[in-house]
Amino acid sequence: MLYIKILRSPYAHALIEEIDTSEAERVPGVKLVLTYKNTPRNIHTTAGQGWPEPSPYDTFMFDYKVRFVGDKVAAVAAESEEIAQKALKLIKVRYRKLQAVLAAVDALKEDAPVIHEEPEIKGAYNPSKNLAAHIDVKIGDVQKGFEESDVVMERTYETQYVQQTPIEPHVAISYLDEYGRIVIRTSTQVPFHVRRIVAMMLGIPVSKVRVIKPRIGGGFGTKQEIVVEGICAFVTLKTGRPARLLYTREEEFVSSTTRHPMKITMKLGAKKDGALHAISMYVLSNTGAYGSHALTVASNAGSKSLPLYNRAPHVEFVADVVYTNLPVSGAFRGYGAPQAYAAVEQAIDEMSYEVGLSPVEFRKKNHIVTGETSPIFRALGEGREGVTQYIRSCALDELIEKGMKEIGWDAKFGKHIRNKSKVRGVGMAILMQGSSIPLIDMGAATLKLNEDGSFNLLYGGTDLGTGLDTISAQIVAETLGVKPEQVIVYASDTDLTPFDVGAYASSGTIISGGAVLNAALKIKEQILDVAREMLEELDAGSLVLEDGCVKSLATGRSVTLSEIAHHSLYVSNLHQIIASGSMVSPYSPPPFAAHFAEVEVDEDTGVVTPVKYVAALDCGTAINPILIKGQIMGAVAQGIGFALTEEFIFDDTGRVANAGFMNYKIPSVRDMPEIVPIIVETYEPAGVYGSKAVAEINMNGPLPTIANAIYDAVGIRIQKSPFTPEKVLKALRAKAGKVTK
Template sequence: MKIVNSSISKLDGMSLVTGKAAYTDDIAPKDALLVKVLRSPHAFARIKNIDTTVAERVPGVVCIFTYKNVIRKPFTRAGQCYPELSPYDKFLLDEYVRHIGDDVAIIAAIDEKTATRAMKLIKVEYEVLKPVLNIKEAEDSIPVHPEEDVFTNIEVGYNRVKNIVAKVDFSLGDMEKALKDSKIIIKRSYTTQSQSQAMMESQRTYTYLDNYDRLVVVTSTQIPFHVRRILSNALDIPVSKIRVMKPRIGGGFGSKQTVQSEFYPALVTLKTGRPAKIVYSRKEVFTGTTSRHAMTFDITIGADKKGLIRAIDMEGLWDTGAYGEHAQTTLAAAGKKVLTLYNKVEACRFNGKAVYTNRVPGGAFRGFGVTQGTFVLESAINELAKELNINPVAIREKNMIKKGETTPLYNIITKGAGKEPMYMDSCMLEYCVNRGKELISWDKKYPNQVISSTRVRGMGMAISQQGSGLPNIDMASATLKLNDDGFFTLMLGATDIGTGSDTILSQIAAEALGVDIDKLIVYASDTDVTPFDSGAYASSTTYTTGNAVIAAAEKMKSLIVTYGAKYFDTIEENTIFDGKRIYSRNDGQSITLEEFSKKITYNMLHVQLTATGSFVPKKAAPPYMAGFAEVEVDLETGKVDVIDFVGVVDCGTAINPKLARIQAEGGIVQGIGLALYEEVKYTKEGRLITDTFMEYKIPTRMDIGNIHVELAEGFEETGPYGAKSIGEVVINTVAPAITDAIYNACGVRIRDLPATPEKVLHLYKSIK
């Protein structure tokens, strides 16, 4: 391979670092109306009366919307393939507000100052209701959604009256027998907090009407095609009347897999015919969008005395907040993409329930539920190893899935029981564990090292898997167009959210065509022009869209050969294309691709060669990771410092090793934040206290220690040139590895994240 598996720089790298790249707000019309949203000060309330008359008289105010003058039609904001598994429980505006930060009114004015002034003049009379703030009490509390016109497209266990959004249940084997036959049984409970995606660019959108009175939506999103469908439903206008475009984007991490800011300016533009824009403040991101779902899990593990695990039983409760977007899918992932790690069990069972509360809604975040499930399972495995006095590496080597193996659970969760089992032929997890152990000097340092009378270092580890797209659900297409000077336009519905997917997919196209990468021009994420793509989520882009690119390239090569044969007046079997020239075997004639493309365009044949390829994944192709942490605990303050974190990742063939390593490093940093720093606090009334970066702490460069990432040299036969995903798996091992390292350092077992200094110190003093 010449271009794939090469660490070329991002195609847009220089424009990004020099400030030339245009983001949504950079290109918004200067005369666009400025849109603001009045948000609820109450966690749960009914609007008894809302008076906008004074606000509407403010000079420069163009329009104000409340629930009284907008269409009432339920929808979901979750960017998922249709029909969505999330309930249709959201309205453009509603009589009820369900969390502090929920939308109450929409104001459009000539500038921000005017919109803000008008917003303050809106008078709202609320009937304040008792909020549901405890997930364990949610089923016995008043309904967060008292309205009767919400619904689900698919049966997921939804029960509005009981505040149940979704249930997930699956099992393998006889759990009771397996536990009875186990010589040791451990039962533990773990909790993880909600976590903000904390991307640099907040949600922002501008809208306008084109020459044909179609709504054009330019937005910072991960899901352009889903945005189009969701807006069509919410605004009750045909999909054909909406065009969605994504410019450069300043990160998403799942936050922009939920439609948020797009509704408000769209509504204003449709009402006024004028361009409109909205830019979320950071506080609005915290209180008015979504975060990682907080959860609590009870887990039971049964094993023999040698550490062979017989049974794993997980029961979870998921806080989905005020709305149910992504509740079922993240909850299901917490079991389906976690329990399949350990394939030697006789029985495993997963029961999960997602419930409404009057908190900020849960949503998509890198790891998408697998992060929470991995923390629970891997923490419990570490505790089991300690109970059995077995090295954590050894217990995993005995129980984890390995290359060429399968588990019946794969077929059960994909509803394919009885079919040919899926074998993990590309699994390099065993290598990842052994290599990570070597890189961090595990045998030398485990379990701890005393640095001084007040500082101790400890070691911890964990393993994880994720997915590479969603089998039989995700779909991607790519179109290649041969232009009149021998270069190609690669049109992608895929969404580059800063990961470098435009570069990676161009590498795949260039490799498949046999051309240099500078012969490719990328045009992406425009629902009018580019072919359909599910979006940048579920770790699907490289794997799913990459395969679509190869399919398009193969078709393009075939077209070049077909028209090359016509040019040489011969048959296709006598025609060869090598990426630079087209040859005729008959007489040795040849022509460069540049000259050929000019001739078929201007002088003969008069044809434009275009080819579209599509791909839907048919089997699981999970990436794997082993993570190893070395931390230092200050016994006087409880402060935990990450000294080293080693991540060895099996992502198959890395299309671009440099970008893959950067993905891994970024995921590890976010995992460190989840483990140690990112604490979410609410008042007893349900107000989010940690709603700015002054209160909500994410790790800085000074907090992350040394991070070492190595990529295993694997190959997945179903992936593009052997590639699997890497974007999400890299966050999952961090928290359980760090918390076990803390235990090995000082004996403190953290079962509820984050491991703040106060928590560590308090627990340390209690065990002394």
């Protein structure tokens, strides 16, 4: 096996005027050195999304221009990592430094340097103005709506660069099979998208590439990116040798992907009675050096938040997504919604005080309910027009009531409970998300019956620690009357399993699971047909499939699944009982949540300590309550990090100064408050067995919930996250009229 190491750019923006790899190539054990000079110049996107990808094509395997500190310059494939690392140091590069854009607001200035001027670029909105994407959606007449409002309020909020930090960094192994095809084993959320994009990068047919996703150590969106696979596969293609490319933790921070930082301006108009009348939302999103997920994440910021407050007849959503010379932004759990709710739910809280209603009353008066819709659903999809949705299951009021009771809202809200320098407060937020991308996401599954009554399930869904393989086995077991352990699950192999878009958009259960259900329903009919022949039963309606047997309600006779399998394979009308099913949904039924937090603010130090966190969730039918509670708690933990501690710190050259766990603080178990997950079941007609999504929605809540609790405790609003002690102290001193530097 060859080991690959990447030479990274030390500059945020520069042209490579000369690159000399000759000395590196002479190092014993070095087999290949790659640069823009000897690799395919096939423009592509690294975003693992359905074809045609809505993200701009603005990336090459290697380019003669670098666009952020950490961008790819060259790669060495050698007999060991140590040899490869030694050779990297011998590559001589002469750069011509260019002026860099290190802030999103600077990218739109008239004299801003152009980051992408390559003639091959496709799909970017206006690269000459550093605009990767632009969105402009209007419902009603927003200006008129504000004029008609009794109370108008405008606020701006800003979220920061954060990284997904999966346990396992990006890693891939590639090799040639006995037919000369490239096989890639990779830590990915999107094996079928990897296959398509790697084939595009290398300029070879899709049929020459096989992608296998083994058990992996998490993803959270950053593995929805084709980051390491193309280079790894190209090394194998050129050398005939197996190859391995593993990112260091520093590379994972800087050179994979991050969450899009956003600056969001909310303008709300309301009537005297508290009814929202007009909403304007402007998003300035920083996609970094390349436009991965640029359009779709920004779209999601509006489409997943604005329909929650559907009573306002006048709504405007505008977004500019800009290129900068900073690390690449991409997919991250919540996919634009956490940034949006950071703004929306703080603005809603602030408006509740303006109109004289409690935060609870104001939300109850204005949130969407069962039977209603929002024009935003149709106007704003993920990068294209959406689909009209009507809410058919929503337990928001019950979620609010249960959350209030658990947190002790009535006894704590507005009470400013003090213990010396420490003051406690409570805050809340309500949330919605989606379950898949309607009429775009598709998954498929194949199921077959074995002689002993077990089943082989082959499906394209991607379990990255979410429990999707377990859920899929449960769906088969529930449908066919067997135990989950009788279902042998094999997933995510582009040669052997049917197509699936992959693990994103909270689509696992509704799309992958829906395909599994459809396959199981088809195979059930085949099983009953054979059983009817064996039992000499004319009335198919009298047969039931349960406990591993088909029973006749008319005669009481039964046959086991094992006997049915033997009959079909060896006795009569010989055939394999097997079926395939696909799933694409015209609906994206939203899960709903109500979050409540109690925090303690130390006025002497500025430290904010979450004391208790309550997350009440309506996810339809709870197929696996233990997995659901794990998903809730994991999302809340990530959200607390987003709210309080996590952020990239850049120096004035655009270099990330804290690319490691020593200086980038993710919460540990010691930092966690008491987390109380509450599941309120509804039945969603569009879901599998009445279920809705779980994985992303609870990431959206902690930042605004904690922000609102800080305000309840000490009366300060911090418009830019995270809420570090320094920012809290500065705001407290400003409130007290003290001068701060």
